[in-house]
Amino acid sequence: MGGEAAGAVAAVFREEHGRLLAVLVRRFGDLDLAEEAASEALEAALVHWPVRGVPDRPGAWLLTTARRKAVDRLRRDQAYAARLAVLQAETDRAAPPAVDEGADIPDERLRLFFTCAHPALPAEARGALMLRCLAGLTTPEAARAHLVPQATMAQRVVRAKKKIREARIPFRVPEPHELPARLPGVLQTLYSLFTEGYAASSGPDLQRPDLAEEAIRLTRVLRRLLPAERETTGLLALMLLTHARRAARTAPDGGLVLLEDQDRTLWDRALIEEALPLLPPALAGGPAGPYAVQAAIAALHAEAPTFATTDWPQIVALYDVLSALAPSPLVALNRAAALAMRDGPGPALLLLDALGAELHAHHPYHAARADLLARLDRRAEAADAYRRALALAGTDPERAHLRRRLHAVDP
Amino acid sequence: MVCGAVPHGTMGVRTVKYMLLIQAGAVDAEGGAEGCDVQDWMEYDKSVQDAGIYVSGESLADLVSATTVRVGADGERTVVDGPFAETREVLGGFYVIDVPDLDAALDWAARCPGSRGGGSVVVRPVADFGA
Numbered sequence: 001m002g003g004e005a006a007g008a009v010a011a012v013f014r015e016e017h018g019r020l021l022a023v024l025v026r027r028f029g030d031l032d033l034a035e036e037a038a039s040e041a042l043e044a045a046l047v048h049w050p051v052r053g054v055p056d057r058p059g060a061w062l063l064t065t066a067r068r069k070a071v072d073r074l075r076r077d078q079a080y081a082a083r084l085a086v087l088q089a090e091t092d093r094a095a096p097p098a099v100d101e102g103a104d105i106p107d108e109r110l111r112l113f114f115t116c117a118h119p120a121l122p123a124e125a126r127g128a129l130m131l132r133c134l135a136g137l138t139t140p141e142a143a144r145a146h147l148v149p150q151a152t153m154a155q156r157v158v159r160a161k162k163k164i165r166e167a168r169i170p171f172r173v174p175e176p177h178e179l180p181a182r183l184p185g186v187l188q189t190l191y192s193l194f195t196e197g198y199a200a201s202s203g204p205d206l207q208r209p210d211l212a213e214e215a216i217r218l219t220r221v222l223r224r225l226l227p228a229e230r231e232t233t234g235l236l237a238l239m240l241l242t243h244a245r246r247a248a249r250t251a252p253d254g255g256l257v258l259l260e261d262q263d264r265t266l267w268d269r270a271l272i273e274e275a276l277p278l279l280p281p282a283l284a285g286g287p288a289g290p291y292a293v294q295a296a297i298a299a300l301h302a303e304a305p306t307f308a309t310t311d312w313p314q315i316v317a318l319y320d321v322l323s324a325l326a327p328s329p330l331v332a333l334n335r336a337a338a339l340a341m342r343d344g345p346g347p348a349l350l351l352l353d354a355l356g357a358e359l360h361a362h363h364p365y366h367a368a369r370a371d372l373l374a375r376l377d378r379r380a381e382a383a384d385a386y387r388r389a390l391a392l393a394g395t396d397p398e399r400a401h402l403r404r405r406l407h408a409v410d411p
Numbered sequence: 412m413v414c415g416a417v418p419h420g421t422m423g424v425r426t427v428k429y430m431l432l433i434q435a436g437a438v439d440a441e442g443g444a445e446g447c448d449v450q451d452w453m454e455y456d457k458s459v460q461d462a463g464i465y466v467s468g469e470s471l472a473d474l475v476s477a478t479t480v481r482v483g484a485d486g487e488r489t490v491v492d493g494p495f496a497e498t499r500e501v502l503g504g505f506y507v508i509d510v511p512d513l514d515a516a517l518d519w520a521a522r523c524p525g526s527r528g529g530g531s532v533v534v535r536p537v538a539d540f541g542a
Contacts, residue, residue: 120513167536168427170512 012058013042017136018221020062022108024070025171031133031161033070033080041066059105109134110225111171113218117186118169125160126189127196128153134221135214145211146196179229187235187291190219194239212243234282234292240275241298244268256397260307272302290326293318312342329358337368345372363392367402374409383410426509428466428537429516434500436529451524459506459519468506500531507537 017038024034041062055061074081116129131137131145143153163169174182197211219236226232248262257263279299282292297318304310319335332355340348349372352365359365370385386406393399452470459465474495481489503525510516513534520532 118513120517167534168512170514172512172514 012054013045013062014136016059016062016105018109018112018134019059019105019107020066021133022112023063023105024066025112026108027067028070029171031164031171033073035133036073037066037070038062040069044069063105107225109221110173113186113222113225114174114182115164115169115171117189118164119182119185120167120169121160121163122156123189123192125156126185127193128156129160130189130193130218131211131214132157134218137214145214183226183229183231186222187231190215190222191235191239191291193218194242198242212239212246215239216243230282230285231289231291233278234289234295237275237278237282237295238291238298240271240278241295241302244271244275244302250397253400254397256401258401259301264305267302275299275302288321288325290322293322293325297322310341312338316342329355329362333359333362333365333368340372340375345375348372349376361392363389363394363398363402365389366392367405370405370409374405379409386410426511427513427516427539428507428509429513430535430537431506431508431516431520431523432502432533432535433504433506433523433525434531434533435503435525436500436531448524455522455524458522459508464508464510464519466507466509468504470504471502474501503530 020038020041021034024037025031028034028037044065045058045062049055112133113130116133117126121129128142128146131142132139137145139154139157140150142157143150146153194212194215197213197215216236216239219232219239223229223232223236244267245259245262247268248264248266249257251257275295276299279292279296282288283296288296297315300311300315300318315338316335319331319338323331323335332351336348336351336355339351349369352369352372355365366385366389370382370389373379373382373385383406386402386409390399390402390406393402456468459468477493479491479493483489506519506523508516508519510519513536516534516536520526520534523532526532
């Protein structure tokens, strides 16, 4: 009974935490007070719910309790209250209190997304704040998710909160004219969480919260809050399509499986089905953004029965669009790999050789070059390029993969 | 541009003082900031005054006139010429403004002519020991 109720509390709390915190921050203008009140409300729920049962509207119960806890704290701590009092008056005047006690928690999370991803905060703190404030992860959970020591994560969060408080980073949704400058930072933070989930996927801790899934969950929320922003839709589609390949990316021995060797029956069809209808709205109605274009590329892979029968001409064309939108040596590298499939390894190798100055310290560059040389049967040069890639590769699965390739050209 | 046009100084709205430290990107042979258009600065200064957010501000004389003082543990005073313009960025002046939040301060920093042409503006809240 106790365990069951505790599980119910945890589930409700994780779901409601972001909303709860956002409303409390709006009401009191202070992240620390809001967090403290939210966690005290959870403790109260852990005491009362097992005895009295889970209330009909758990979110509203938590909010009422949390507001009471916050007011108690302000009564006890007059200096703190004085510091926040004027702030409170300001918030109240800005809009009538959005909360009526019977209703579920109103959704004020958008302002939290923008505060957590504020450009004045260090990049590594932005994702941590989002996990904590919006995804409801505790600091130890966020530390495990990022594979950093708990003390490091705690320090990041404390410093970021100190900066929010002392530099007075506001809790507000940017005006429409500011969105083009501010939204990319929010999307970048979400995408970094997502890709970090992949980088960390070979770690030893099975209990680790799944960063990629948290990032997808938060992006779904953001899309509901900002339905007209097409890049948010594009980012969600890109994440879903990438995540769909997850089971096929890793061999049973933990080794890396490249797209061309993946067992496509392992791809998660449900995620692909969710992603595909997102593409038309992400791509239509004006110039497409870089996430939408990357999602379109991922969709062509998702729809192809095999690597060889993929629509390579279309993929090269999309990389041309992406190169114009967000030019980078890595985009050029991917474009060359697609071009090798369309036009053969010879022309692609010429493109790669031109990128050498920018990418010589980047192991995927040498691996891609080695693959093309191998296909051209220039084995000695291929072996040399694989060795360079091996010297630069960062993780064991990547090195194992490269050793296999090297062995094939230099047995 | 409406940035910074948030009502300020209104009763009850807490504002924060920020110092905008104006760093000149390049310094000429005399230690003065390069590419300094007097007209732009006058317009900026007027808009800060008109917005009612001005607390204080000064433009610093050329770096060749700077002198550095240090006092050692033994109480001995060292006075040297400089610092010289070897450092890439040189403090050329500052404003202290009183605005509602960091976003408003960043908008005013971005409007400042000192943020252009290789220069930058560092935005720092003034410590508040009052509350």
